[in-house]
Amino acid sequence: MMDLAVRDIRHDLGRFVLTALGLGMLLSIVLAMTGIYNGMVVDATVLPDTLGADLWVVQRDTKGPFAESSRVPLRLAERLRAVPGVSRTRSYVSFNVQRTGVDGRVQRFMLAGLSWPDDTGDLLLLAQGRSLRAPHYEVVVDVSLGLPLDAQLSIGRDVFSVVGITSGMVSSGGDPMLFVSVADALNIQNDLSNEALRLEGEARLARVRRSEYGRDPASLARAGQPRLPALTPPPVNAVLVDVQPGQDPVALRQRLEQWPDISVYTLEEQRALLVRGVIDRARRQIGLFRTLLVVISAIVMGLIVYTMTLDKMHSLALLKLLGARRGVILRLILEQSMLLGLLSFFVALLIGELLFGHFPRRVLVADSDRLALAGVVAGISGAAGLVGLRKALSADPNQVLAS
Amino acid sequence: MTEPARRTVVSAENLSKTYGEGALRVEALKPTSFEARAGEVVAILGPSGSGKSTLLTILGLINAPTTGSLRIGEVQVIENALPRTSLERQRRQQIGFVFQRSNLIPFLTAEENVRLSLEIDGVNAYESRKRARALLENLGLDKRLLSLPAKLSGGEAQRVAIARALIHRPSVVLADEPTASLDSSRGRQVMELFRDAAHAQGAAVLVVTHDHRTLDLVDRILEMEDGRLTERARAPGAGRSPA
Numbered sequence: 001m002m003d004l005a006v007r008d009i010r011h012d013l014g015r016f017v018l019t020a021l022g023l024g025m026l027l028s029i030v031l032a033m034t035g036i037y038n039g040m041v042v043d044a045t046v047l048p049d050t051l052g053a054d055l056w057v058v059q060r061d062t063k064g065p066f067a068e069s070s071r072v073p074l075r076l077a078e079r080l081r082a083v084p085g086v087s088r089t090r091s092y093v094s095f096n097v098q099r100t101g102v103d104g105r106v107q108r109f110m111l112a113g114l115s116w117p118d119d120t121g122d123l124l125l126l127a128q129g130r131s132l133r134a135p136h137y138e139v140v141v142d143v144s145l146g147l148p149l150d151a152q153l154s155i156g157r158d159v160f161s162v163v164g165i166t167s168g169m170v171s172s173g174g175d176p177m178l179f180v181s182v183a184d185a186l187n188i189q190n191d192l193s194n195e196a197l198r199l200e201g202e203a204r205l206a207r208v209r210r211s212e213y214g215r216d217p218a219s220l221a222r223a224g225q226p227r228l229p230a231l232t233p234p235p236v237n238a239v240l241v242d243v244q245p246g247q248d249p250v251a252l253r254q255r256l257e258q259w260p261d262i263s264v265y266t267l268e269e270q271r272a273l274l275v276r277g278v279i280d281r282a283r284r285q286i287g288l289f290r291t292l293l294v295v296i297s298a299i300v301m302g303l304i305v306y307t308m309t310l311d312k313m314h315s316l317a318l319l320k321l322l323g324a325r326r327g328v329i330l331r332l333i334l335e336q337s338m339l340l341g342l343l344s345f346f347v348a349l350l351i352g353e354l355l356f357g358h359f360p361r362r363v364l365v366a367d368s369d370r371l372a373l374a375g376v377v378a379g380i381s382g383a384a385g386l387v388g389l390r391k392a393l394s395a396d397p398n399q400v401l402a403s
Numbered sequence: 404m405t406e407p408a409r410r411t412v413v414s415a416e417n418l419s420k421t422y423g424e425g426a427l428r429v430e431a432l433k434p435t436s437f438e439a440r441a442g443e444v445v446a447i448l449g450p451s452g453s454g455k456s457t458l459l460t461i462l463g464l465i466n467a468p469t470t471g472s473l474r475i476g477e478v479q480v481i482e483n484a485l486p487r488t489s490l491e492r493q494r495r496q497q498i499g500f501v502f503q504r505s506n507l508i509p510f511l512t513a514e515e516n517v518r519l520s521l522e523i524d525g526v527n528a529y530e531s532r533k534r535a536r537a538l539l540e541n542l543g544l545d546k547r548l549l550s551l552p553a554k555l556s557g558g559e560a561q562r563v564a565i566a567r568a569l570i571h572r573p574s575v576v577l578a579d580e581p582t583a584s585l586d587s588s589r590g591r592q593v594m595e596l597f598r599d600a601a602h603a604q605g606a607a608v609l610v611v612t613h614d615h616r617t618l619d620l621v622d623r624i625l626e627m628e629d630g631r632l633t634e635r636a637r638a639p640g641a642g643r644s645p646a
C-alpha cells in the first residue's frame with residue numbers, strides 16, 4: 001500500500017513544515033523550562049559543591065550563610081584546625097555586590113573570600129588563567145561577568161587584576177562569582193571612608209577614656225589580667241572543615257556540635273538547604289508552567305491534526321467509498337500526526353541546541369530530558385491522532401456523490 | 404469481443420429506500436426489481452430528485468436498502484446484512500465508481516489514483532504501477548501519469564477516474580452523471596470508454612446520465628420517475644454497434 005500520509009504531506013509541504021516549526025518552538029519552551037530548572041539546581045549548589053568541604057561550621061543556631069546572616073570569628077578556623085580528625089580549615093566569607101559599571105550597566109555579583117594561602121582557588125572550575133598567587137589584589141572572576149584576563153577591576157578602594165576566569169561559577173541567585181583572598185574580602189566588606197575611620201578612632205579613644213583604665217591609668221598596673229576593650233577583627237561567615245581521610249564527618253560533627261558557639265552542617269545538608277530554600281518556589285512555578293505548556297501543545301496539536309483531517313474529508317470519504325479498510329485511514333491520520341510530532345520534536349531540539357547557550361542563566365538539558373520530551377511528544381501526537389481519527393472515521397461516502 | 408455467457412452480475416429484487424421519519428419521510432426508491440448482465444451498458448435516466456443516485460448508492464453497497472435483496476457478482480447482499488468489512492471488500496473487488504467530478508484524490512498523481520484501486524486490495528506496488536501505466540497509456544494519458552488532478556483537464560481527470568474504476572476489473576461499474584461536466588465530444592468519448600470496457604472486461608456498466616446524445620452507445624435504458632424504475636423500449640437504431 002502506497003504511503004498516503006507522506007504523499008499528502010508532500011502535496012502541501014510548506015504548510016506542514018511551517019506548522020512543525022511553530023509546534024517545535026512551543027516544544028522548545030517546554031525543553032527550556034526543564035533546562036532552566038536543571039540549571040537552577042546546579043547553579044544553586046555549584047559553590048558548596050566546588051568548595052567541597054565536608055563540614056560547614058557556622059554561627060550557633062543559624063543555618064549558615066546561604067540561609068541567613070552568620071558570623072563566626074576569624075580565629076575559629078585556627079581553633080578548629082586543632083581538633084583531632086580535621087585535616088584543613090578554611091574561612092569563608094561572601095557577600096553580594098551591586099554597582100554600576102563604567103558603561104552605566106548594573107553589575108551584580110557575589111564576592112567570596114578564599115582562605116589564602118590554604119586555598120588559592122585551585123578547586124575552582126578555571127577556564128583561563130590561574131588561581132590566586134598573592135594574598136592581595138588578585139581576583140578570579142566568572143566568565144559571565146564578561147571581563148578578560150589581566151583586566152583591572154576596582155572594588156571598594158582597591159584595584160584588583162583578573163588572574164583567572166572560571167566558567168559556571170555563579171551564586172544561588174545566578175549572579176557571577178568573584179574570588180579574592182579572605183583578607184581582601186573583609187577589607188572590602190568593612191571598607192570605611194576616611195571620615196568614618198576618623199570617627200571610629202575617636203569613638204574608640206572615648207571608650208578607653210570612659211573605662212576604668214582610662215579614668216585611672218594606674219589601675220592597669222594593678223590588674224593581674226587586664227580586660228581591655230580590644231578591637232576584634234571583623235568576623236567571617238563560616239569555616240569550612242575538611243576531615244582527615246578515614247575519619248567520619250558525622251562523628252566529628254557530633255563532637256563539634258558540643259561547642260556552644262557554633263552549629264555544624266554537612267555538605268549534603270547545605271545543598272539540601274539551598275535546593276529547598278532557594279529554588280523550591282521557582283521549581284514549583286516552572287513545573288506548573290511546563291505542565292501548562294504541555295497541555296497547550298496537546299491542544300494545539302489536536303487542533304492542527306483535526307484541521308488537517310477536515311481538509312481531507314473528501315479524500316477520506318472517497319477512500320471509504322472505494323472500500324479501503326479502516327486500517328488505511330487509521331494509518332494515514334496517525335502517521336501524519338506522528339510525523340508532525342517527530343518533526344516538531346527535532347525542531348525543538350535544534351532550537352535548544354542553537355539558543356539555550358545564549359540564555360543569561362544556565363540551561364541544562366540532559367539526554368534523559370530529551371527522552372522525556374520525546375515521550376511527551378509521542379503521547380501528544382497519539383492523542384491528536386485519535387482526535388483526527390474520530391473525525392476521519394465519520395467521513396461519509398455519500399458525500400462524494402453529493403458533491 | 405462479447406462475453407459468451409452473458410451472466411447476470413447485478414440482480415435486485417424489490418429494492419426500496421425510505422429516508423427520514425414521519426413528516427420528513429421520503430420514499431426515494433419504490434420497490435424495484437431489475438437485472439444487469441456482464442458486458443452491458445445500462446443508462447439510467449430521470450428528472451432531478453427521482454432517486455437515481457439513491458439507487459446507485461444501494462447498488463454500490465454504500466447505503467442499505469430499506470427492503471429488498473441484492474446480489475452483486477457471486478455475493479448475496481440481503482438488506483446489506485453483510486458485516487461492514489465484507490461490504491468493504493465487495494466494494495474493493497466488485498465495484499468501480501465514477502462521479503460527475505472531484506473523483507480523484509488531490510494529493511495523488513494520476514497514476515497513483517489509479518494504483519490506489521489495486522493497492523487497497525493488497526496488490527503490490529510493482530504490479531499496480533505496471534497495470535496502471537498500461538491502462539492509462541491505453542486511454543491516451545501516457546503524458547499525464549505524474550500529474551496531480553489539479554493539473555488535469557476535465558476530460559483527462561474523468562478518463563483517469565474511469566481508469567481507476569476499471570483497473571481492478573470489477574463486475575459492476577456505477578457512474579453518476581460522469582459526462583455532466585464535459586463538452587459533448589468528450590462526453591461521448593467517456594461513454595465510448597464505458598462501452599469498450601463493458602465489452603472487453605465483461606462488466607455491467609450502470610450510468611446515470613442526462614445526456615441524451617450518447618444514448619445510442621448504450622444497450623439498455625432504464626427510466627426513473629418518482630422513485631419508480633421502468634425499462635424503456637429500445638429506440639430504433641440505438642444500441643450496440645457491431646464491434
Ligand SMILES: Nc1ncnc2c1ncn2[C@@H]1O[C@H](COP(=O)(O)OP(=O)(O)OP(=O)(O)O)[C@@H](O)[C@H]1O
Nearest residue numbers: 422423429431449450451452453454455456457458
Ligand atoms: N440522505 C438523504 N436523506 C433524506 N432524503 C434524501 C437523502 N438523499 C436523497 N434524499 C431524497 O431522496 C430523493 C431522491 O434523491 P436522489 O439524490 O436519489 O435523486 P437524483 O435522481 O439523484 O437527483 P439528481 O438528478 O438531482 O441528482 C430526493 O427527494 C432527495 O431529496
Ligand SMILES: [Mg+2]
Nearest residue numbers: 455456457579
Ligand atoms: Mg443524483
